[in-house]
Amino acid sequence: MSDQANVVLCFMAHPDDAEILCGGVLIRLAELGWDVHIATTAAGDCGSEKLPRTEIAAIRKNEGIAAAQLIGGTYHTLAEPDVNVVFDKSTNRKAIDLFRQICPTLVITHPREDYMLDHEQTHLLARSAAFSFPIPNASSLPLAPGTHIPHLYYADPIEGINPYTGEPVTPTITIDVSREIEKKAQMLACHASQREWLQAHHGMDEYLEAMKRHSAQRGTLIGTDYAESFRQHLGHAFPQNDLLAELLP
Template identity: 50%
Template sequence: MVHSTESADRKVALALMAHPDDAEITCAGTLIRMVESGWEVHIASVTAGDCGALTGSPAEVSAIRIAEGTGAAESVGMKFHCLGQPDGRVVYDRETLQETIDLFRQIAPTLVITMPMSDYHADHEITGQLGRAASFVYAAPNASQLPLVDGSAVPHLYYCDGHSGEDRLGNPVEPTTCIEITEQLDRKTKMLSCHASQRDWLKAHNRIDEYLSAMRDYGTQRGGQCGVEAAEVFVQHRGHGHPNDDVLAKMFPLKT
């Protein structure tokens, strides 16, 4: 396994999310900024979101949602991937972890954003566990049968914001990192609008009617807390073995 300093010239980011629209809700503004700064950016969804519809078979819903995720990512120069695990039933087991490691092995990210390990949705929490584990081990030669990409290393790791800025018990998330997305908010909104299948579903199941405006309102709420117009916030993983310099904050310092 190589050290992070050996991969400093590689700029490859991966957002490992649970569902096809999670990145657009939580971190797409930051990802857009990374594309603008010359990064190769990937969005990966652990599930195809096959439970996120009122009608249609799992296969039909999956096809729709994968197409929406692909369209959203490609509209801003990113790549979309889906592991195809069952929506609402993501588990942390050896098979799912190996699939995640194999995805990391192919992409070889130098920066990873994944989901908080305490959030309202269990799929989000388990995705966070998968992201943490795969980040740490994917560059070990024996972790996968896939070849190692030159420069593979333990990446910078961040957890995105919890729903409404809270953990699973309603306690506030305390961010380590705040990224302004004022200039990216409209493009983030257009990305989220690609997920047209979700409006009726969220209105019926989650009692969220204004899908796009709710995202924008929360972005401006977080922005106000950070002293800017709109923002996304993160918690950096700084445990042993991971880089602990806040590379996102260094790339995109707040201009208040």
Template identity: 40%
Template sequence: MRVLAFGCHPDDIEFSAAGTLALLAQRGWEVHLATMAGGEVGSPDLRPQDIRAKRLKEAAASAEVLGARYHYAGGHDLEIEYNQALRRQAVRVLREVDPQIVLTHPPTDYLLDHEETHRLVRNAAFIASVPLFDCGLPTRPMERIPYLYYWNAAGQADIFGRPLPVHFGVDVSSVMDTKVRMLAAHESQREWLRFINKWDAYIENMKEGTARDGKRIGRPMGECFLQHRGLGHPTDNILAKVLGDLCVSLEDSKGGTK
């Protein structure tokens, strides 16, 4: 019972999937958070290596709110690309955690860093069980291909401004305090945005996005997901089994989206 949320930058997971992770943690799941990048451009004045050191600590503190572990996959902000070095890093994280469930970015999002992370994590979820794929470290291949889910795009829209055809949403109304505490652990980003905007835009933006997903499922607060149902991955919805009524389907009987 292990779930891995694998995002691009420190704080992406907190915006899009932390509530679902909190619900899984409440139900006894071991939770892991990972990021491809280290937050190197997230400061107006610090050097990249200094803001990265700070942000990796903030990401670990956020994970700690859930009693979770944080993993850094070694990439840099605005330099994430689908290449061999990062393919290996993504597979290394997958093999180290060996999760039953993986959550990551959707295939379309406002930033190419996110889309490349999607490709890297999606690929890693599929090939981490291939024994002859060498990730550069003596890791054990995964024994199964995990359930794979994509959280909603930032701003709840694809690059053409359209809503994503999400399959279901998770009602996270009961764990919003936890979601806020996780995001607030990213102090450097919160302070930066507060300085620029003159209000607590960081936390409020997250609440607005979570409320938009909530509206889609008719609940106060929500997190919407697509499930990867391609060949090889399990296609039943384990999140619906684990979370019961909190998981609200958005599919109609013909497989379309409501």
């Protein structure tokens, strides 16, 4: 069991979401000595036009492991089927058990409103697990002494756009990742099955270029080359201090 005071869990829908949306911050936290965990609710089994579900899911799991290992992190998946992620009793229990095992102090997940429902349902699972895993009776797994509700942050929706209004979302904090951008690109490039498909489809390395474009756009908010933006969850019982601002000023 890791020291809860130094554990970050990036809980996203699909393999590669973490690298696109908050890879730079995960790199910075790893450099500060934090224990980094990247988890996905889905297996990535719809991530190919040619390969069967089981084969592409195995490939994408290995890609997720490789990306996390680049920064000394650990990859996990609940292995739910793509486009079928739902907030229900069984998946909620799986998420709570995962949180209980990892015991995070800091959680990063998708916002409530995003371009696809796998992301939005993952948001609900993350909120539920973050609130519930410290409750003794919420899981049959051992509860570490001193376990408490973690800081919770929402990464940008894809392209930083609210899909229901078409308007850009306004972050509460933006973190400089200019120094980390190339390593972030290396993490994303580990997801070769997705990168190669877009290279063939677009005729360019669109997978990495799209990530860099959005990171550059967020950089304009704080006068840096590249950045990542977040909104903090400030609901009842959640920590109110801005931990990311304190750790990564």
